[in-house]
Amino acid sequence: MLLTNTVEAIAEELFAAEAEGREVEMFAARYPELDVDLAYRIQERLIEMKCARQKTRVRGRKLGLTSLAKQKMMGVHEPLYGVLLGDMELASHEPISLQPFIHAKIEPEIAFVFERDIKGPVSVSEVLAATAYVMPAFEIIDSRYRDFTFTLTDVIADNASSSRFILGDQMPKPSALDLRLTGAVYKKNGQVIATSTGAAVMGHPARAVAWMINKLTERGQYVRAGEIVLSGALTEAFRIEQNDVFSVGFDGLGSVQAVFTR
Ligand code: OOG
Numbered sequence: 001m002l003l004t005n006t007v008e009a010i011a012e013e014l015f016a017a018e019a020e021g022r023e024v025e026m027f028a029a030r031y032p033e034l035d036v037d038l039a040y041r042i043q044e045r046l047i048e049m050k051c052a053r054q055k056t057r058v059r060g061r062k063l064g065l066t067s068l069a070k071q072k073m074m075g076v077h078e079p080l081y082g083v084l085l086g087d088m089e090l091a092s093h094e095p096i097s098l099q100p101f102i103h104a105k106i107e108p109e110i111a112f113v114f115e116r117d118i119k120g121p122v123s124v125s126e127v128l129a130a131t132a133y134v135m136p137a138f139e140i141i142d143s144r145y146r147d148f149t150f151t152l153t154d155v156i157a158d159n160a161s162s163s164r165f166i167l168g169d170q171m172p173k174p175s176a177l178d179l180r181l182t183g184a185v186y187k188k189n190g191q192v193i194a195t196s197t198g199a200a201v202m203g204h205p206a207r208a209v210a211w212m213i214n215k216l217t218e219r220g221q222y223v224r225a226g227e228i229v230l231s232g233a234l235t236e237a238f239r240i241e242q243n244d245v246f247s248v249g250f251d252g253l254g255s256v257q258a259v260f261t262r
């Protein structure tokens with residue numbers, strides 16, 4: 001009963017923070033019972049609330065903190081996962097208003113789309129065999145916590161800082177590429193701000209996806225045919241200011257652009 005109250009209270013506070021565009025204080029210090037398992041239960045409850053109240057549905061999954069660049073930046077040294085909902089997807093050709101965000105950042109990622117349901121235990125090659133295609137993507141993350149600072153359990157509860165995602169329009173089969181060697185050039189307003197390769201994500205982006213699917217199995221969950229999975233940022237994330245234009249070009253995987261307004 002007590003834990004159920006904690007799940008409900010934290011999920012409601014995170015839902016309200018996002019809806020009202022305001023920061024909240026981290027929960028880890030306020031709720032000593034908050035461990036990784038409870039944090040994922042809170043995330044699940046938050047997703048139920050969003051599906052019901054925002055009339056949206058699950059579109060896929062995302063991984064976070066799968067590269068050293070991101071782990072160092074955030075001071076959290078373990079990967080995590082969250083849920084992508086239909087209302088988080090933005091079209092790549094439409095300017096994006098900064099109005100709904102608290103303190104958004106943007107990061108380049110490789111997206112996987114699955115051809116069939118995939119359940120754990122899985123290996124990297126099984127993930128690749130079940131992948132219909134891969135796509136270039138941007139993720140806009142927007143932590144609900146003050147100053148974008150959190151512990152592992154806080155960020156899990158906050159659906160891994162998920163906010164929006166944008167997919168590019170190329171969709172090669174993963175067998176056409178060696179994703180470990182896929183280079184990425186990340187630009188802001190025409191200037192290169194970071195470069196990376198697929199191997200930055202746990203040695204191979206599909207290894208991150210396999211890790212998540214195996215974790216999902218422990219919670220009786222899996223990835224469904226047609227779902228999108230973001231494998232985690234290949235570089236650090238950058239704060240978005242008014243009128244910024246970000247682009248990322250991937251070797252053999254195409255590019256994606258995000259244009260912001262005010
Ligand atoms: C947590 C989410 C991280 C990624 O791709 O590394 C993430 C955060 O940094 O706020 O989405």
Ligand code: MG
Pocket residue numbers: 062063064107109139141230232233
């Ligand atoms: Mg991300």
